[in-house]
Amino acid sequence: MNERQLSNRLIKVADYVPPGATVADIGSDHAYLPCYLCLQHAGTRAIAGEVNEGPFQSAKEQVARTGLSGRIDVRKGNGLEVIEPGEADVITIAGMGGSLITSILEEGKEKLEGVSRLVLQPNVAAEVIRAWLRANQWVLTAEEILEEDEKVYEILVAERGDDAGLYAGDVEKKLLLGPYLLKQKNEAFQKKWRHELTNWKRILDQQARATETEELRQRQKQLQNQINIVEEVLG
Numbered sequence: 001m002n003e004r005q006l007s008n009r010l011i012k013v014a015d016y017v018p019p020g021a022t023v024a025d026i027g028s029d030h031a032y033l034p035c036y037l038c039l040q041h042a043g044t045r046a047i048a049g050e051v052n053e054g055p056f057q058s059a060k061e062q063v064a065r066t067g068l069s070g071r072i073d074v075r076k077g078n079g080l081e082v083i084e085p086g087e088a089d090v091i092t093i094a095g096m097g098g099s100l101i102t103s104i105l106e107e108g109k110e111k112l113e114g115v116s117r118l119v120l121q122p123n124v125a126a127e128v129i130r131a132w133l134r135a136n137q138w139v140l141t142a143e144e145i146l147e148e149d150e151k152v153y154e155i156l157v158a159e160r161g162d163d164a165g166l167y168a169g170d171v172e173k174k175l176l177l178g179p180y181l182l183k184q185k186n187e188a189f190q191k192k193w194r195h196e197l198t199n200w201k202r203i204l205d206q207q208a209r210a211t212e213t214e215e216l217r218q219r220q221k222q223l224q225n226q227i228n229i230v231e232e233v234l235g
Contacts, residue, residue, distance in 0.1 A: 005032070005036075006032055006033070006036050007148060008146060008148045009094070009121055009146060009148055009153045009155070010032065010033050010036070010094060010121075011036075012121075012144050012146060012155050013033065013092055013094050013119050013121050013155060014033060014036055014037055014040070016117070016119045016142065016155070016157045017037055017044075017090050017092065017117075017119060018089075018090070018117070019040075019041040019043060019044060020041060020043035020044055021044060021089040021090045021117075022044075022045045022046070022047075022087070022088050022089050022090070023037060023044065023045075023046045023047070023088060023089065023090040023091070023092055024046070024047040024049060024080075024082070024083045024087070024088035024090070024091050024092070025046060025047070025048050025049065025092045025093075025094075026049045026079060026080065026082070026091060026092070026093045026104060027049065027050065027051070027093060027094070027095065027096055028048035028049055028050050028055070028059055028074075029050065029055045029058070029059065029095070030055065030058045030059055030062050031046075031048040031050075031058075031059035031060075031062045031063050031072065031074060032062065033092060033094065034046035034047075034048045034063070034068075034072045035062060035063060035066045035068055035072065038066075038068050038071050038072060039066070039068070044071070045071050045072070046071065046072045046073070047072070047073050047074075047075060047082060047083055047087070047088060048063065048072055048073070048074045048075070049075050049076075049077060049079075049080075049082035049083070050074070050075075050076060051076065051077060051078045051079075053076070056074065056076045059074045060074045079103075079104040079107055079108050080104060080105075080107070080108025080111040080112070081108065081111075083111050084111070085110060085111055085112075085113035085114060086113055086114035087114070088114070088115055089114070089115065089116055089117065090115065090116070090117045090118075090119065091112070091115050091117075091118050091119070092118075092119045092120075092121075093105075093118075093119075093120050093121070094119075094120075094121035095121060095123060096122065096123065097122060097123055097124050097125055098122035098123075098124060098125030098126050098127070098128040098129045099125055099128050101120055101122055101129055102128050102129055102132045105118075105132060105136075106132065109136075116159060116160065117157065117158070117159050118133075118138060118156075118157070118158045118159075119155065119156075119157050120155070120156045120157075120158070121153060121154070121155045121156075122153075122154060122156070123151075123153065126154040126156060126178065127175050127176045127177075129156055130156065130174075130175045130178070131175055133156070133158045134163055134167065134175070137160060137161065137162070138158040138159065138160060138161070139158060139159060139160070139161040139162060139163045139164070139166065140156060140157065140158050140163070140166060140178075140179065140180070141157050141158060141159050142155075142156075142157040142180060143155065143156055143157070143178045143179070143180040143181050145178070145181050145184075145186065145188045145189050145192065146188050147187070147188040147191065152188050152191060152192040152195075154178065154181070156178075166179050167179060172225075172229065173229050173233070176226065176229060176230075177189075177193070177229070177230070177233060182233065185233070190234060193230045193233070193234060194234065196226075196230065197227060197230055197231065197234075200223050200226060200227050201227065203223060204220060204223055204224065204227075207219070207220055207223075
């Protein structure tokens with residue numbers, strides 16, 4: 001397996017896994033990421049976790065075909081139940097929504113013992129992950145945002161520790177947009193948030209014609225606040 005067989009977003013995820021680590025890839029699908037990591041670095045070992053039977057079998061076949069059965073253990077199970085405390089140095093979770101990634105981390109908290117780094121690639125709702133990390137003594141050390149196949153993806157890297165002022169100044173803005181990504185404001189960042197602005201304004205317009213309730217008013221207030229934040233950042 002080489003870089004041409006791996007998506008750009010997964011190559012970026014792989015870049016944040018230290019050589020020689022034992023990595024648990026949760027929701028591993030075909031185990032492409034663990035195979036790539038092990039082929040890149042002779043000392044790397046991996047656990048590929050998959051909850052669904054089809055992808056689980058595909059992962060086993062991929063690992064066998066790549067000749068890595070001695071270094072990658074493919075396990076069937078939900079979330080972090082596929083590992084034991086202290087078994088992995090790094091956890092990777094890619095290609096899920098932010099809320100699902102957060103629930104996997106929350107439900108498997110006791111399995112994070114010994115884990116020094118999380119590399120997370122949410123498809124949506126990265127702000128939910130940032131809030132969870134902040135509340136659970138994990139500090140963001142890096143963020144990436146990139147476009148691939150006309151979709152925009154974020155990658156969050158966290159290690160144990162205190163955020164030490166990372167969110168100082170405007171917590172809400174930095175949780176929503178990302179403290180590191182805010183400094184870069186690259187093309188993918190701008191595309192993502194222009195799209196979100198359009199979507200939020202459409203939702204507000206639809207809600208304006210709905211029967212007003214307290215819950216609706218609160219949702220409108222939240223949306224308008226997010227719109228104001230993003231418009232200010234995009235200028």
